[in-house]
Structure formats: C-alpha cells, structure tokens
Amino acid sequence: MYVPNTRIGAGILSVSGIILGVAGATSHTGTILLAGFAGTLAGTVSMAMGEYVSVSSQHDAEEKVRRVQTKALADDYNNEFNFVQKKYEAQGISPELAQQATREMMNMEPLVTTVRERYGFSLDHELSAKDAALASLISFPIGSVLPMVAISTSALHVRELVTFFAVIVALAITGYTAAYLNGADKRHSAIRNVLAGVFTMLVTYAIGSFFR
Numbered sequence: 145m146y147v148p149n150t151r152i153g154a155g156i157l158s159v160s161g162i163i164l165g166v167a168g169a170t171s172h173t174g175t176i177l178l179a180g181f182a183g184t185l186a187g188t189v190s191m192a193m194g195e196y197v198s199v200s201s202q203h204d205a206e207e208k209v210r211r212v213q214t215k216a217l218a219d220d221y222n223n224e225f226n227f228v229q230k231k232y233e234a235q236g237i238s239p240e241l242a243q244q245a246t247r248e249m250m251n252m253e254p255l256v257t258t259v260r261e262r263y264g265f266s267l268d269h270e271l272s273a274k275d276a277a278l279a280s281l282i283s284f285p286i287g288s289v290l291p292m293v294a295i296s297t298s299a300l301h302v303r304e305l306v307t308f309f310a311v312i313v314a315l316a317i318t319g320y321t322a323a324y325l326n327g328a329d330k331r332h333s334a335i336r337n338v339l340a341g342v343f344t345m346l347v348t349y350a351i352g353s354f355f356r
Contacts, residue, residue, distance in 0.1 A: 150318070153337055154187070155188075156291060158187050161178050162348070164348050168354075170356070192278070199272070202222075213255055230242075255267065291307050319335075
C-alpha cells in the first residue's frame, strides 16, 4: 500500500537535516531558509521522478510477465494448471482439494492465478506511475514546511532546539500513522523514524558547526 505519510516524513527528515546543518554554520535566517527551500525543491523533484521511473519500470516488467503467461496458457494450459495444483499441494492441501481449488481459480481468472502463483504478485493491484509521482510531489514539500517554520519563527537562541524537538514529534507521528495504515508495528516504526531523525540532525548540525 502506498502511504503518503512516508513521503511527508522524508520531507521532514531531509529538510530538517539541511537547515540544521546550515544553522550550525551560520545564524543568518535568510541563508538557512534559502538552503531549506533549495533542499525542498531538489527533494521534491528527485523523489517524484524517482517514483515515476520506479513504478514505470515495475509496470514494464509486469507487462512482460503478462505476455509470457498469456502465451503459456494458450500453448500449454494443462501444464499451467498442474503447476498451480502442485503449488497448493506443497502448502499442505490434499491433492483432491488442491485440484478442486485450482479448477475453480483457473475457471475464473487463469491469467491472474498463474501470475500470482508463478511470480508472486497480482495483476489486479497496480499503482499508477503518475499517481505515485504526484503523491510525492505533494507530500514531500508538505513535510518540509514544518522544520522551516519551526526555525524561522522561534527565538534565535533556542531555534535549533525547538526545530529539533518539533521534528522529533512530527517524525514519531508520521511513523506511527504510516505503520497504522499498513498494519505494521506502530511503536517500532515511530521509534525508527525518531532515531533516524536524531541521527540525521545531530550529524548535519555537527558538520555545519565546523564551518562557523
């Protein structure tokens, strides 16, 4: 399942690392925000294009499998039937029940059934490359807004600290939400996001401080 929260989290993490790295080197707010904006623009475009290329490549591979399997069914239906039946039997189903289940599945959707059993994916669940790119195009900059707002609206002497904790809270929420929507371990996902954020911000700030 595609979850925009993961891309929002990526925007938060990437841009917070950039602006805190620059904040370690300079106290000039305009420079910090310019770096954040540049990071947002670069991250948005690269992530959207990356999603588009990745999903398009996946679609190309799936279309090749579709053609191969369509030909296999036309050339030797019985072989494909037997393959599916043996696959069910290998899972502990009795030969009689496996044959019955195979017959029912193959009568309904032979192509979908054989692709699923041979290649491990379903032809019925395809993500649009354009939709994936658009989701990243929207989600990433949404996430990038938080660290820039936090560092630009906080008092000068505490703005790095405020940004740090704002990002930690936001990453915990996005990690928890993404795991909830995916049915994954929510606590583990939230902690993983937080640890990644802490590491990124500490490292980039420390590196930036060397140039102050």
